[in-house]
Amino acid sequence: MLHAGRQLTTSFHAELYNLVPEEHLLRKIHCIVDFSFIHELVENSYCKYYGRPANEPELLFRLLFLQILYNLSDERIVQEAQVNLAYKWFLGINPEDPLPDASQLSRFRNHRLGASQVEDVLKQVVSQCVEKGLIKSKTIILDATHTQAGSQKQRPLDVLRDAAKRLLRAVVKRHPKLEKKLPALPRVKSEQEDAAQIMLHYLAKLGETVEELLPDHEGAISDKVQIAKQIVADERLLSHKGILSAIDPDARFAWKSQTKSFFGYKEHLAMSEEEIITAVVVTPGSNDDGKQLPLLLSQTRANGITVTEIIADTAYSGKDNLAEMKEESIQPVVPLNPVVHHGGERQGGFEYNKDADFVICPAGQHSTRKAMQGSKQSGKSRSLVFYFDVEKCKTCPLSEGCYKPNSKSKTYSIRIIAEHFKEQIEFELSDTFKERIKRRPIIEHKNAEMKRFHGMATAKYRGLFRMRIQTYLTAFVVNVKRMVKLVEQKQPALG
């Protein structure tokens, strides 16, 4: 049950708030940003008539804001806010007032904000920037960044065993009498060749048995049954390319560069030239960057921004993206990458990794080098050729139809049909393109700020759902910080 409005009481101790300096960041934020939208945003997630009176949504949202601004845990922010005058002033409570329990923060985050449209939090701050005339540019800059999962990457056998143990534990804890009816965990050794297969069959059987015995399962059991089903259905698991954590099954393994990999999530961002984040898409770490362009564009527009130019790296130069931008009269300041703008067609399971700039073959081998055939200026079609280590191909179980015995090389070529991209190739050589593409790195600074100061280097919670909440809230916080700077630049007296 929600109170009708905020009830502030004045206190004799409120005089203490005079000690908070006028130029304190929180005073500026309070003066510039309107947080009251949160009440309407989460209203529907509360029961109107029943339950104990809820803590004010704005108080809890401001606490979440402080938590991300100062990069603290749920417990720490409550402890700090209890003794920090500036925090208490910002929260709108009296110095002697108690703070909500830390557990209320996670409930508010997941069940109120998560249940509502958490993206509206970003929409609100972008709208406030537009209303204040802070966004003038019609350009957006796109980029993706990585967040390491909070859990460890596991081998397929460990993922399967872990998922099975967690499901067994959840069922036995709630229904101890069912223990004997559940299939027993097989004893397999990791060096056993078919160990993962045995465990995969066991997990499938265990999941089916639980569903038969407990058709109306709910709560923790349902969560674990879902994870077991997801793992069993993941065809890529046994080749180390699919689910790699029973605790965080949405996280994925991917490459950051030729030598660096990561396990977790990707945040795809669109940002205006004024450095205000206008759209966010969160995916598992292995997802393609370029495919998020249409979503980022539509979200930016839905947030009230007109777009006539997009600046991004080669990952966004796919032919569908170029076609969409052309249709929408948007100038793409996007360097062409032959592999990417080939259109995503991948022969026989060969996959290009933009960050590492290599091709991975169906057997999981990386190309060792690449070469371009044909000249850019010639205007004729060119090919990009990736070379594989033939010594590995000679012993590869998938070599049939891929590598001819005794061949001196194994290559994978991608042909670029020049006339399809003529216009863009010419634009790429122009001075305008060279000048505009220099704006792209500013989004990398934003990514660095989110990671360095606001905890986006590592996922604070598990699962894509919670990762989305973490990202949207962080985008809200960095936008608010930027908003204060932009207002100060407009009205120096505030600074």
Ligand code: SF4
């Ligand atoms: S033959 Fe070579 S390139 Fe082909 S799948 Fe096997 S290792 Fe990869």
